[in-house]
Amino acid sequence: MRYAISIPNFGDWADPRTMVGLAGDAEAAGWDGFFLWDHIRFSATPLPVQDPWVLLAAIATVTERMTIGPMVTPLPRRRPWVVARQAASLDHLSNGRVLLGVGIGEPEDVEFTAFGEPADRKVRAEMLDEALAIITGLWSGEEFRFDGTHYRLAPMRFLPRPVQQPRIPIIVAGYWPNKGPIRRAARWDGMNALFPYPTEGWAEKFGALVAELRAGHSDTGLPFEIFDGGHTPGEDDPAESARLGATWWVESLDPERYGWDGSTTWPEVGPLRDRIRQGPPR
Numbered sequence: 114m115r116y117a118i119s120i121p122n123f124g125d126w127a128d129p130r131t132m133v134g135l136a137g138d139a140e141a142a143g144w145d146g147f148f149l150w151d152h153i154r155f156s157a158t159p160l161p162v163q164d165p166w167v168l169l170a171a172i173a174t175v176t177e178r179m180t181i182g183p184m185v186t187p188l189p190r191r192r193p194w195v196v197a198r199q200a201a202s203l204d205h206l207s208n209g210r211v212l213l214g215v216g217i218g219e220p221e222d223v224e225f226t227a228f229g230e231p232a233d234r235k236v237r238a239e240m241l242d243e244a245l246a247i248i249t250g251l252w253s254g255e256e257f258r259f260d261g262t263h264y265r266l267a268p269m270r271f272l273p274r275p276v277q278q279p280r281i282p283i284i285v286a287g288y289w290p291n292k293g294p295i296r297r298a299a300r301w302d303g304m305n306a307l308f309p310y311p312t313e314g315w316a317e318k319f320g321a322l323v324a325e326l327r328a329g330h331s332d333t334g335l336p337f338e339i340f341d342g343g344h345t346p347g348e349d350d351p352a353e354s355a356r357l358g359a360t361w362w363v364e365s366l367d368p369e370r371y372g373w374d375g376s377t378t379w380p381e382v383g384p385l386r387d388r389i390r391q392g393p394p395r
């Protein structure tokens with residue numbers, strides 16, 4: 114089991130120097146991963162939001178061991194060839210420590226409709242699948258072209274290839290019991306498993322999810338990761354997650370955990386930093 118921090122780059126926490134310092138604290142405390150959220154607005158409440166790719170580049174320069182990446186990037190509102198370039202560049206800067214978390218994105222109103230982006234979930238799922246085909250095709254370094262419903266690329270070669278071969282790991286996010294994300298995750302390198310609240314019967318649901326992922330995944334010789342998460346210390350049990358098949362525990366430092374009520378008043382960074390410095394729940 115490996116342990117990661119998931120932190121929204123919003124409000125006062127989003128200050129680039131603050132975020133870089135938190136990442137340094139996380140590596141010193143023994144965390145294995147440090148993941149940022151990827152949103153344009155996050156909510157209708159006007160809050161500072163910083164771009165995750167810029168922050169991750171800075172984090173890469175002050176860490177040496179942790180896996181880093183966006184968790185998750187909503188590919189349907191990003192140009193896949195730009196994400197391919199950003200992720201490959203970050204993989205070089207970090208010496209091969211990048212993970213690419215992807216999904217169709219949420220919330221639909223403030224992240225998609227407000228900008229005139231496609232909000233239909235079926236359309237966004239199609240865009241996500243096409244985007245992943247494009248990104249991995251470009252990462253190959255070989256001549257690649259694409260002619261899909263939503264994207265078209267003329268023949269081209271994209272260089273340099275990522276440090277990690279055959280590709281940067283792709284982790285698909287999705288909510289149980291939606292079948293589309295589970296099937297998609299099984300085709301790639303793992304799943305960031307999300308469960309809507311309340312989570313009664315979680316162990317049974319998580320076990321069923323793991324079984325479905327394993328049944329649908331063809332062994333490629335590459336690691337296949339299953340991410341679970343929550344809040345520790347508390348009622349959440351990383352050991353139980355590991356017993357059921359999780360390979361990563363993601364400690365969610367979501368703002369609601371620290372008392373955010375949806376207003377423009379963002380929680381102070383102190384308690385967040387204290388939890389990071391306590392280290393992972395091994």
